[in-house]
Amino acid sequence: MSFKGTDIVSIRDFSREQIDEILDLADKMIPYARGDKITKALDGKILSCLFFEPSTRTRMSFETAINRLGGRSLDMGTPSMTSIVKGETLADTIRMLEAYSDVIVLRHPHEGAARLAARFSQKPVINAGDGAGQHPTQTLLDLFTMRKQKGNMDGIKVAMVGDLKYGRTVHSLAEALTMFGAELTFIAPPSLQMPKETIKQVEKLGGKPKVKSKLEEVMSDLDVLYVTRIQKERFPDLAEYQKVAGMYRVELDALREAKSNMIIMHPLPRVDEISPEVDATPHAKYFDQAFNGVPVRMALLMLVLGGEL
Amino acid sequence: MKEFKVTPIRNGTVIDHIDCGMALKVLRIIGMDGGNVQSPVSILMHVPSKKSGWKDVLKVEDRELDPRQVDKIALIAPRATINIIRDFNVAEKHNVKLPDVVIGKTRCANPNCITNQKEPVEPEFIVEGKNPPILRCVYCDRILENIADNLI
Ligand SMILES: Nc1ncnc2c1ncn2[C@@H]1O[C@H](COP(=O)(O)OP(=O)(O)OP(=O)(O)O)[C@@H](O)[C@H]1O
Ligand SMILES: [Mg+2]
Ligand SMILES: [Zn+2]
Numbered sequence: 001m002s003f004k005g006t007d008i009v010s011i012r013d014f015s016r017e018q019i020d021e022i023l024d025l026a027d028k029m030i031p032y033a034r035g036d037k038i039t040k041a042l043d044g045k046i047l048s049c050l051f052f053e054p055s056t057r058t059r060m061s062f063e064t065a066i067n068r069l070g071g072r073s074l075d076m077g078t079p080s081m082t083s084i085v086k087g088e089t090l091a092d093t094i095r096m097l098e099a100y101s102d103v104i105v106l107r108h109p110h111e112g113a114a115r116l117a118a119r120f121s122q123k124p125v126i127n128a129g130d131g132a133g134q135h136p137t138q139t140l141l142d143l144f145t146m147r148k149q150k151g152n153m154d155g156i157k158v159a160m161v162g163d164l165k166y167g168r169t170v171h172s173l174a175e176a177l178t179m180f181g182a183e184l185t186f187i188a189p190p191s192l193q194m195p196k197e198t199i200k201q202v203e204k205l206g207g208k209p210k211v212k213s214k215l216e217e218v219m220s221d222l223d224v225l226y227v228t229r230i231q232k233e234r235f236p237d238l239a240e241y242q243k244v245a246g247m248y249r250v251e252l253d254a255l256r257e258a259k260s261n262m263i264i265m266h267p268l269p270r271v272d273e274i275s276p277e278v279d280a281t282p283h284a285k286y287f288d289q290a291f292n293g294v295p296v297r298m299a300l301l302m303l304v305l306g307g308e309l
Numbered sequence: 310m311k312e313f314k315v316t317p318i319r320n321g322t323v324i325d326h327i328d329c330g331m332a333l334k335v336l337r338i339i340g341m342d343g344g345n346v347q348s349p350v351s352i353l354m355h356v357p358s359k360k361s362g363w364k365d366v367l368k369v370e371d372r373e374l375d376p377r378q379v380d381k382i383a384l385i386a387p388r389a390t391i392n393i394i395r396d397f398n399v400a401e402k403h404n405v406k407l408p409d410v411v412i413g414k415t416r417c418a419n420p421n422c423i424t425n426q427k428e429p430v431e432p433e434f435i436v437e438g439k440n441p442p443i444l445r446c447v448y449c450d451r452i453l454e455n456i457a458d459n460l461i
Contacts, residue, residue: 010450089428112423112448116430131421133449197452 003303007118008126010134011172016179022299023144028309029295029302032068040070041307048074048101050093051128052108057268057290058128058137062105065297069307074101091120098123103305106130124304135169138267141296142173143180145289146224149263154181159218161187161248162228162273164194169267170228171198178207185210185218189244192234215248219257225250225283227266227273250274255283265289315351315368322374323392323399324367324382329355331385332365334457338414339379341369348372360388376403381414383407385457387440407439415444415459422449432461 003021011019031037047066049059063073076097090113097104098121106117107128114127114134129135143153150156158177164170164186174184174194184202186194186209193211202209212218219225227250235241249272250264266274266286278284301307327335332352336342341350349370358364376391383389383405393401413431417424424432424446434444434453444453453459 012450090423090426091429108423109421110423110426111419111421111450112417112446115448116423116428119430130423131449 002306004306005124006304007114007121007124008136008300008304009114009118010127011136011139011176012134019140019143019176019179022140022296022303023147025299025302026140026144026292026295027148029298033065033291033295033298035068039068039309041302041309042066042069042071042305045069045071045103045301045305045307046074046101047071047103047105047301048076048097050076050097050104050106050108052106053129055107055129057293058107059105061290061293062126062128062297064294065301068294069298069301071102071301071305090116094120094125097121103301126300126304129169132166132168134172136172137293137297137300138169139172139176140300141289141293142226142265142267143176144296145265145285145292146177146182146263147180148292149285149288150223153177156182156223157185157218157221158182158224158226159185159187159215159222160194160226160228161215161250163192163230163234164188164228165192166231166234167228170226171195171201173226174198174202174209175205178202178205178209182224183208185212185222187212187215187218187248189213189247192230192244215250215254216257219254220259222258222262225258225262225264227264227270229267229269229271229273245272248273250278252277252281255281258283315353317397318368318370318394319397321348321368321370321372321394323394324369324374324379324386325364325390325392326358326360326388327365327367327382327386328388329363329365331457332367334385334460335365335367335382335389338381338385338460339374376401376405380405380408381411383439384411384414384442384444384460387442407436407442409436410434410447411436411444414461415453415456416461417446417449417451418453418455418459419446419449419451422446422451424448 066073094117105126111131111133113130118125232241263285264283351368353366389405391403392399411434433447437443
């Protein structure tokens with residue numbers, strides 16, 4: 001299929017084959033992402049970044065991606081809520097923006113915003129996170145990192161740990177990983193466990209996820225440990241937060257049990273979830289993961305804009 | 310002989326097999342709860358059903374409701390039947406049928422959904438199951454948990 005003009009709204013919109021196609025191209029993008037090779041594949045193309053919430057990383061990674069491909073980015077600043085407060089609808093903002101650019105990258109506080117934007121825009125829209133909704137480029141870079149590190153995702157044992165309840169990105173990652181044959185374990189305190197709906201969805205896709213509350217139980221078996229942020233706001237008081245955060249913190253000690261080639265991932269920014277001592281171990285892959293955001297986003301831009309190397 | 314809880318009607322429409330307790334909501338859905346209704350409407354609530362347990366029944370005199378127009382009843386009463394009565398007899402019978410996409414009939418229960426933010430769009434749901442109805446918001450991807458409370 002040709003991706004040209006396609007919106008990237010939700011990972012659910014794509015088949016396994018399509019995701020593979022994106023990841024294959026991302027692989028080819030790596031030398032360009034590093035600056036080892038130069039390309040003008042998207043010369044003259046303009047990307048506009050419309051971020052209604054601050055997100056330095058995702059935004060910079062898109063800007064790097066378009067620049068590395070010879071295109072340019074228009075930054076709306078962070079309109080934050082100003083245009084919303086002024087009463088302009090997102091539908092209007094998008095129709096104005098599509099007149100200025102070839103592709104729109106949107107981060108918005110409301111779920112479904114990217115789907116709406118895609119409906120109003122003729123130009124492709126890429127969802128860079130909509131509220132507690134989807135964040136497909138994060139999901140893709142996570143998949144890319146695992147595929148790259150492990151060669152193949154079929155049968156790999158992945159534990160997701162931390163706040164599995166509120167972050168929809170973990171929900172879509174769980175579904176996508178299942179589609180690729182990974183075996184999942186969800187590790188969280190009961191109040192932050194994976195929602196039933198996601199577990200059902202994973203089962204529908206043929207997965208048999210395990211639900212646990214302790215990391216130690218599975219550590220020795222794991223190929224990938226995917227750590228997420230536990231947010232203070234989810235807890236009634238600081239003491240409760242600290243207790244839970246402490247329980248799920250990844251420390252050097254706990255890794256003695258792990259396979260030597262087990263990798264640890266984290267969407268970043270991390271707060272206390274992973275002890276800094278872990279950074280120096282060969283397990284730590286979260287910074288490689290962050291870099292992978294660039295080639296993956298380059299691949300998406302190439303595909304939706306029809307660029308050629 | 311049938312035993313009628315209300316007087317038989319000569320002409321009109323009987324909506325039968327409404328899920329118990331949903332009769333008033335059905336009236337609202339078909340727009341017959343306002344002051345501009347010109348025909349007598351009778352409601353039977355909580356009557357025994359031969360098919361299963363209890364049901365509600367609605368009878369509208371002198372009006373033949375268009376079955377296609379009232380399909381949205383299936384949102385809250387998926388087993389309902391529309392019976393067109395002519396000269397005291399059931400002349401036509403239709404089962405309500407949910408379309409594959411429901412647009413502008415229910416709002417999304419997720420307050421943070423973009424469709425609840427004054428954007429120029431109607432809420433839209435993919436019908437993932439018909440009996441019971443399972444609606445998934447096209448925008449925010451959530452399943453609508455309480456359809457009856459979110460009718461527009
Ligand atoms: N003349 C009438 N006036 C009022 N209600 C009527 C009249 N004729 C039928 N009904 C009602 O319309 C509904 C459908 O009538 P019908 O004779 O088809 O019943 P049924 O054979 O039990 O059908 P079903 O299998 O749909 O329950 C019943 O609730 C019945 O009481
Ligand atoms: Mg009957
Ligand atoms: Zn919604």
